[in-house]
Amino acid sequence: MGRFLFRRAAAAAAVLLGTTVVTFVLARVVPADPALAYLGPKARPEQIAQIHHQLGLDRSLPVQYAHYLGGLVRGDWGISIGTKQPVASELFGRLPATLELLAAAMTIALVLGIALGVIAAVRQQRLVDHVIRMLAIGGVSMPAFWLGLLLQVTVFGQLGLFALTGRNDPDLEFTDPIRDITGFHLLDALLTGNAAGFTDTLTHLVLPALTLAAYPIGVIARMTRASMIEVLAADHIRAARAYGLRERMTVGRIALRGALPPVVTVAGLTLAYSLTGAFFVEVVFNWPGLGQFASTALLNADYPAIMGVTVLGAAAYILVNLAVDIVQARLDPRVRLA
Amino acid sequence: MTLLTVEDLTIEFPRPGGRSGGTTRPVRGVTLTVEPGQTLGVVGETGCGKTLTGLAVLGLLPPAARARGSIRLDGRELLGAPPSQLRAVRGAEIAMVFQNPATAFDPVRPLRTQFERVIRRHRGGSREQAGARAAKLLAEVELHDTDRVLGSYPHQLSGGMLQRAMIALALSCEPRLIIADESTSALDVTVAQQVRRLLLRLQHAHGFGVLFVTHNLGEARDLCDRVAVLYAGEVVETGPVEEVFTAPAHPYTKALLAAVPTVDDDGAPLASLPGEVPADVLAVTGCVFANRCPQAEDLCRSTPPAAHTLPGGRSALCHFADPEVAA
Numbered sequence: 093m094g095r096f097l098f099r100r101a102a103a104a105a106a107v108l109l110g111t112t113v114v115t116f117v118l119a120r121v122v123p124a125d126p127a128l129a130y131l132g133p134k135a136r137p138e139q140i141a142q143i144h145h146q147l148g149l150d151r152s153l154p155v156q157y158a159h160y161l162g163g164l165v166r167g168d169w170g171i172s173i174g175t176k177q178p179v180a181s182e183l184f185g186r187l188p189a190t191l192e193l194l195a196a197a198m199t200i201a202l203v204l205g206i207a208l209g210v211i212a213a214v215r216q217q218r219l220v221d222h223v224i225r226m227l228a229i230g231g232v233s234m235p236a237f238w239l240g241l242l243l244q245v246t247v248f249g250q251l252g253l254f255a256l257t258g259r260n261d262p263d264l265e266f267t268d269p270i271r272d273i274t275g276f277h278l279l280d281a282l283l284t285g286n287a288a289g290f291t292d293t294l295t296h297l298v299l300p301a302l303t304l305a306a307y308p309i310g311v312i313a314r315m316t317r318a319s320m321i322e323v324l325a326a327d328h329i330r331a332a333r334a335y336g337l338r339e340r341m342t343v344g345r346i347a348l349r350g351a352l353p354p355v356v357t358v359a360g361l362t363l364a365y366s367l368t369g370a371f372f373v374e375v376v377f378n379w380p381g382l383g384q385f386a387s388t389a390l391l392n393a394d395y396p397a398i399m400g401v402t403v404l405g406a407a408a409y410i411l412v413n414l415a416v417d418i419v420q421a422r423l424d425p426r427v428r429l430a
Numbered sequence: 431m432t433l434l435t436v437e438d439l440t441i442e443f444p445r446p447g448g449r450s451g452g453t454t455r456p457v458r459g460v461t462l463t464v465e466p467g468q469t470l471g472v473v474g475e476t477g478c479g480k481t482l483t484g485l486a487v488l489g490l491l492p493p494a495a496r497a498r499g500s501i502r503l504d505g506r507e508l509l510g511a512p513p514s515q516l517r518a519v520r521g522a523e524i525a526m527v528f529q530n531p532a533t534a535f536d537p538v539r540p541l542r543t544q545f546e547r548v549i550r551r552h553r554g555g556s557r558e559q560a561g562a563r564a565a566k567l568l569a570e571v572e573l574h575d576t577d578r579v580l581g582s583y584p585h586q587l588s589g590g591m592l593q594r595a596m597i598a599l600a601l602s603c604e605p606r607l608i609i610a611d612e613s614t615s616a617l618d619v620t621v622a623q624q625v626r627r628l629l630l631r632l633q634h635a636h637g638f639g640v641l642f643v644t645h646n647l648g649e650a651r652d653l654c655d656r657v658a659v660l661y662a663g664e665v666v667e668t669g670p671v672e673e674v675f676t677a678p679a680h681p682y683t684k685a686l687l688a689a690v691p692t693v694d695d696d697g698a699p700l701a702s703l704p705g706e707v708p709a710d711v712l713a714v715t716g717c718v719f720a721n722r723c724p725q726a727e728d729l730c731r732s733t734p735p736a737a738h739t740l741p742g743g744r745s746a747l748c749h750f751a752d753p754e755v756a757a
Binding site: 326327328330331332333334335336337338341346349350423424425426 | 520530
């Protein structure tokens, strides 16, 4: 297991280094000139040259890359052209909000997706199965921004449940402010025993998290169903039944455990995919995460910010996949040989 | 008292769009008995209904299957018994040894967990007690490095070791009947022979009855006290193994035995049986074997035969199986 971990971690580091190269080259290849974005359309050539010199753009690409990489490692991710603030602090200040949203969505998706998938597999070709499969297709094909609006109009607008936008009620700042410990408001409120803060965070979290969870629920439910059906037909399940084990044990533990590896793989992939999905959801629900920062940065050719977002996204993607590999090896002893 | 009685067992599957009322009947009117401590061999070619019969005894037929007749363990009816009652019987009173030990164990759990599950399901007790029992059982099937074997995952053990472990698992709750479905077919010949010896030795020690499903006639002869020959879902002949094999009463049994290679056959080509099993046995009016039978007459093609009782506890499903033929 130790060697396995080391190999996977080394591979992850190599991929991360590769993404910094690609990000860097892409940002330089794009025809938009950051100096123009910085100075505006009426900039004089000598001003542009001065900015180029300030940003190091007049040096050779390898030198620029080495400079950039050194900065990354030191935590100097450049200055955002849009906000004139250090990119690193902009990103890491907003990251917890996005991560909290993602974590909530993935928790919902894993619980609901696996449960629905198992039910569909056990009741294969019956009515429940057909309903669940239709729901799964719906979840996968519904655009997040549309589903978000739909939930806002129906659940909040018609039923008056949960909250419309934002991460917390503005008044909470004055009544029961959430003390920042982990950056996850739900967790912080719980740790400090802030009941009002907890409820407020939860009501704000439900709708965006559900919106973001729709796609992963569909994907996970479908994969769980397919994988469960395959495992339920396997010899060792027949053997478990032949030895009189109860169905709860046979289906709920032995079969589900055997069916999990591919589910973990797609869950990891959709989690990484949902990071970009979160950007849309954040815009719809006015969620103070990375999404809004990223979309503004894109529109303004704010290349230090874009590169920062990309590297952070890639790092998240790689970390998730590393986690998937580790979980995979925990779940299936045969993986450790590979 | 007879340990296992299967009486007039018929298994039916719905076949949408098919003939004969939209059903197939891969097992028809099968009657078998297993006495305590004895081994009944169920032999026949692929698709003759051997495995389905074994599964029916365990109550593990596919959900679409419908079974009729009677299956009694010590006189207790199992066919149609409530699922919870069948689950209590499976593993505890009837245990199964599967064909492919490499896939019959849960691939993602060490063997210890799998022994614990079965032992604790039927006998309760702590994990430590179950583990100790598992170690004792493994020693009994001659797997002596018990700690290592129990800590291993199935993919870390050889087929022979796994089949021994599977037999140990089958014995874990001291069942009175073991169903062995082609239990040596996936093993190479020397390992298969070791496993057969092991089974015989354990049977002497524990006195369980065995329903031994196999297509290997030599193996049936080695292990079984009695044998039932299945053809196309029917028992065509049954009797003590020596008598059946030395003087087969049914033409199918004769053909089957003629197809077994022997050491001193001088390189002569093996006999083979022309024709094939009828695609739809329910459409056959007479004897299901008539289309391949060298002795078939008009009677065979028009009227299905009844089981003829022969001397020496034998019977054959053939119009021409009179005592003289068998003698």
